[in-house]
Amino acid sequence: MTATRLAAATTASALAQRLREAIDAGRWSAGDLLRQEQIAAEYRVSRIPVREALAQLQSEGLLDIAHYRGARVSRPQAGEINELFDLRLLVESDLLARALGRHDQRSLRELGRLQDRLEDAEDRLGWISGDIAFHEALYAPAERPRSLALFRQLRAPIDRFNAQALGPGARKQGWADEHRQLIAAVAASDAAAAQAILEQHLQATRTVVLAACAGQGED
Structure with missing residues (x-):
């Protein structure tokens, strides 16, 4: 892995942790939409680590991601x-x-x-x-x-x-x-x-x- 890709992966992991903590603290509730452009601007990162961070949270069951509909905080059924x-x-x-x-x-x-x-x-x-x-x-x-x-x-x-x-x-x-x-x-x-x-x-x-x-x- 190149230094650039390593840095991007590190950024995505750190961003995923910060988003996880924000959801736990109640910033977003079940069903709320997380907008990539808003997150990128707020955390001063590019869209690439934002997408990777959201995908990581999706793999944990924390988010539901639908094509063209964005990422929403999941609600357990x-x-x-x-x-x-x-x-x-x-x-x-x-x-x-x-x-x-x-x-x-x-x-x-x-x-x-x-x-x-x-x-x-x-x-x-x-x-x-x-x-x-x-x-x-x-x-x-x-x-x-x-x-x-x-x-x-x-x-x-x-x-x-x-x-x-x-x-x-x-x-x-x-x-x-x-x-x-x-x-x-x-x-x-x-x-x-x-x-x-x-x-x-x-x-x-x-x-x-x-x-x-x-x-x-x-x-």
Whole structure:
């Protein structure tokens, strides 16, 4: 790759990250159009890295790009949400089962610390990042990096929707109770209880996300 092409790729990657953060922060909502010329002017780049950045976000499921109609922020559909949660149940149940016997007092204290911080979160992005950190710490002892990467990939479309549609108050007490119950089950090495709590947790979250998606679809 030439120096020029390398610079362009770097610019596109950096631009994709900035656009991703702007969408997460609520600058554009589901269905909003991202105009190439406006982005190029605002971020002082040419159209080429803009197109590449938009294509990258499309590959992540964040944008829908239609020929001659531009790029729009995607809105998850009920079928996609259900599929993502079905896959999350499979992946996260396996991670939890493998991690269960490997937690120690130090990792359990870390889970408690992360949950304390999560319960104090008041903004949407802080709440989502705190929830991700909790689940990653819960599954980390499994030492399954590919499964953890898949866990993050499956969460991403829903987290971006949640960043705009939900917040810490959506089901705060229920999520907190289930996280605390998960910590207790892991500490007791109770695999059956841990799996049951995780399934309840993900199914309840699915219900909230589906309801929020349906509500936005009525706008």
